[in-house]
Amino acid sequence: MIDLPLVSIAIPVYNEEGNIAVLYSRLHTLASDMVDECHFEFVFTDNSSTDNTWTMLRNLAAKDSRIRALRFSKNFGFQRSILANYLHTRGDAVMQIDADLQDPPELLREFLALWRKGYHVVYGIRRARPEGRLIHSFRKIGYWMIDRISEHPIPRNAGDFRLVDRKVIDALANQRSAEPYLRGLIAGLGFRQIGITYDRSARTAGVSKFNVGQLIRLGLTGVFNHSLVPLRLATVAGTVILSLSALGTVYYLILKLLFPDFPRGIASLHILILFGIGFQSLLLGILGEYLLRIYRILRREPIAIIQDAINLEPEDIKL
CATH class of the missing domain: 1.10.287 (Helix Hairpins)
Structure with a gap:
């Protein structure tokens, strides 16, 4: 009997009540289509949403034991949410996606194929993205600048849509950063990495929570965390x-x-x-x-403070 790998789908969420149902439907379909290739778990980290996101996750988890979720006591930021999510996954490989489905989870097959070839990090390279020309140019220049002055190469036109090996997660657990910049952290670990080009879709519902101010703050974090x-x-x-x-x-x-x-x-x-x-x-x-x-x-700040958890025992909490 073939021992199938466990794949964790890591999804940070914040006020995504309009996307949760569609997201779960696509993840459930993907898991059904790949039932002979791997096992699944779906790990959510809720950044203290103010809408019905947590209630919807609780209802879905009552029907599907593959769903595990953590709710923070306050909004700790997107990057911390991703890192906290990673640390609570159990998979041999972990794929991180956004709840708005701009990044297609169906690319998992291609990601896994490269993972099986020995790559520890497989990331998505955005060929096209539905956004204004001004913000697109601003983002492109920012990524170029961060890559140029960073101590190690950081993939351009790549966000946090990626699949990482368990070895990468274990290495991230040993990193100490009060304000992590995961693209830089993962790039600096030195594992074998490769990118896949794809077209980013428009949001299925809601509006982006990542404005220009947060984009600038993230860029400054990348500069000060990974460049002298x-x-x-x-x-x-x-x-x-x-x-x-x-x-x-x-x-x-x-x-x-x-x-x-x-x-x-x-x-x-x-x-x-x-x-x-x-x-x-x-x-x-x-x-x-x-x-x-x-x-x-x-000061050893925690990455995040857990207020509530679904399908996780107290001893499984690692923050």
Whole structure:
């Protein structure tokens, strides 16, 4: 008898009552079609939804024991929700998808085929996505910048739609990050990775909870978590400014010696002072971002706080 692998489908949710029924229907159909290939479990993490999402999950879990769910005491953010989900899966492989079904769960077959060939991470590369040109360009430039300055290559045009091996989950469990950026964390682990190109669909219901502000915050998290460039930039820029100041001092001394009546430049003096204050504030802000992350790691904040759980025993809670 063939021992089939267990595949965990990890789904972070927040106010997705309009998508839960359709999502479960497609997952149930997928599991039925692949019954001879693998076993399934569906693991949900609810980021303290304010609609009927948790009630719907509880009702579905009463009918389907494959459903396991965790509800947080407050909204801990999308990346923490994914990481908490990963840590509570039991599968040999784990595929993460969004509840809005913009990423097709049916790609699991292709993901698994590559996983069986020895790849530990299989991620989706978005060929097309239904969004405005401005936000698309902003996102593309942001991903390019993060990849360029990161200590390790981060896949471009790839989100959190991926399948990872159990070894990757175990490695993530040993990482300490108060504000994780999972694309960077997983890319930095060094496991064998490969991408699959696909077209992203429009949302089946509701609106995106990920606005421009959150996108910028996620991008900054990626930069400060996985790059030392800002710190080195502060050192280089400080050296350049100091050198220019020294040259400027010599220049004005020479002018003063050659032209004793050379007028004092009050406007230029004010500009230089304001520039210096602003530049130092920028450097202090960069240092503060790194110090904040160190402080939060030392404080050992939990990834999330569990308020309620479905089909999980108390000893299974790992946060």
